[in-house]
Amino acid sequence: MKKKVMMVGAGLTLGSALLVTSAFADVGGAQGYEAYKSALKATATAENATQSVGLSVRDNGNERFRVISTVKEDRASQALSGSASIHAGADTAKVDFYHQDGRMIVKSADSDTYNVIQESGRPHKDEDWEDGEFDPEFHKGIETIVDALVGNLKNDFILKNGEGGKKTVSVELTGSRIPAAANVIGSVLIKEALSGKHSDDQMDHAAFGQELLGFDLAKLDPQLPQLSQDVNIDSVSLQATIDENDAIVRQTVEFEISGKDVSGAEHDLVVTADIGLSGIGETKPDAVDLAGKKVNTIEHSRFED
């Protein structure tokens, strides 16, 4: 009888010891995920910053499409300024834009006309600027849902601590690590976006594109292959660099998508977004003085349909 009690006692001791050690080692914790989440929140509170975005799409290794933009934004004065250049094959367009005094101003690099988009008739003029001021309870709810959806993928967020409080967080999901449901939904969305079915809508905007940017937006579409069969998201990766103030100063997101087009040819698409953030708290958007310049006023309502 004594032997039995000893055995059970030893078992309970060993088992509890293992439980306690794993609990102390934070078995349920996902440091990388938590670090990324807190940095996202901290970055969102920045009053002003300069954001540079590089977006490129490569098809079988050949670059099809690239957008490079720099935006200076200040929340307090509701102002922003920036420029974007779009490269699609041999075509290039460069645009400067400003948001000042409640108006959006767009100017193509090829012309000296400033297109002013009047927003006076727009009822919710300021809604874009208030997205940082949600009800905290609501925010908390959203966070819980996102946490639940992310589930065990949290463990794929790898945290590396650098010098002086700097951190990097990286995630790479390939193959079966991408949840099948997300892969199916994502693939369908990509397929639809590339299908060319939506080019009708784009035709309406093409005239505006021409007017505003000096660039035919419709030209961009045929550059990308129309994937119709076996569309699959092969990998998703994210790399974020977090500075000592818990702000995400650089983020690279990459998607690899494969599939076949109508003729059965295989395509490997790589979509890369490189987002840099600088000048946090020190950015002042540029303003343009329209006096004595060629101005073309466009009613905002023309964009809404």
Place this chain on the structure above:
Amino acid sequence: MRLLKACTINELAKLTARKKTLFFLLLSALLPFIGLPIVRQLQNGLGVVGVAQDQYAISVLNGLTLFLIPLTIFMLASDTFSGEFGDRSIRSVLTRPVGRGKIFAAKLLALFAIVAGQLLLSLAASSLASLFLPSSGSALNGLGTAALAYAAAALPMLTLCAAAALVAQGFKNASGALAVCILLYAAAKLVGFVFPSYMAYAPTSYTDWYTLWIGSSVSVGKLVNVFNFLLGCGIVFYALGYTIFDRKEG
């Protein structure tokens, strides 16, 4: 050791003599083929892959470890740990010249053997079924990954066996034990989904810990941690389960 082996074979014979055990074993082998037309239909209809050849076995494993295997465990544990006490057939086992420690161990081993059988059958079947899916990446690589995942999936299932053995002994009949096991498991899963942080210390949250083994970035520290946790839970459940089993009136 010889006694334990004989006991385990005896328990296994009792389990496999039940038609439902065979049905559940068969079901885990058929599941990959039942899922196949659905996946193919989806792929052809939508023009997407979703689940590629080298990922099919893992997708099947998701379903196995979430529903089918836990259900099998609860059902068999209810039969063997409370059903036999309820219908007094446990007496024919207890009156044999074998210690209760060995009988308890043999019952758990037999239960786990069925689970291992389910995993093996399903691995073989899903690897076979995946040949009918569009390929992406190397099939051999996929098979290696799948084998690793299936092997890793056995540990949380073993912990679940020990937990079910503990819970089932609190009941005098099999159906009550089964219902409570399922309810507890479903509740733990649901709470784990809504409040992941509260359920980090529940073994049911790690039924899919095999995903940690197959990612492109495997964190060894995390693996060791979860391994310790599942093992610790298993040992505690086993020790408690054995204590109750030892004192139970036959």
